[in-house]
Amino acid sequence: MTPRTLDHPDRSEIRLENVLHALSDPVRLQVVCYLAGSGESSCSAIDLAVSKSTSTHHFRVLREAGVIRQVYRGTAKMSSLRRDDLDALFPGLLDTVIRAYDMRRAATP
Template identity: 55%
Template sequence: MARELPHPEVTTLSLDTVLAALADPVRREIIAQLSQGHDDQACIAFELPVSKSTSTHHFRVLREAGLITQRYAGTAILNTLRRQDVDTRFPGLLGAVIDAECLARDRSATEPRTGDA
């Protein structure tokens, strides 16, 4: 029997829970990466500045908030953004967060690092 992870129904998504999940920059990075068309991406494919156990925690928070779905494929867990579900419940929220995260990422990539000549 295939293992399944619990996911909240669209009608039960809580704005407070979604916003709390999106408050963390690592989780916003995961959401931004998934929004770039990388559905069904394994957790190990993400280059995150945290340990494996902390990464697992971040993915669980996103799943429990209803922002991503996770499914087993062998021993890997594949992640997909629940964009349509979140947009149905909170129109425009996820798009605004993704746009802001991508803009912040672009800005930090072009800013000179301290100490560079």
């Protein structure tokens, strides 16, 4: 039996406009910040205030933009941030976005 795989863009195919679009949604930004702090995680471990189908959509947008990598481990779909690729292509972008997200959360009562 062949393991299930998901399509990911190669580093050379990752485009800034797709990454910025993926990062523009608050739910997807929450996923990115969670993965930045946790390394690799199952999709279900991230507590998102959206339905499962909407969550699946957000993860797909992040994966297709090249922001995250997803692999199957048994029946779990594991996600990780493609930090090395993004830092090589867009130095400082992830750190800036994560810092801004953290500052906004800290300022919210």
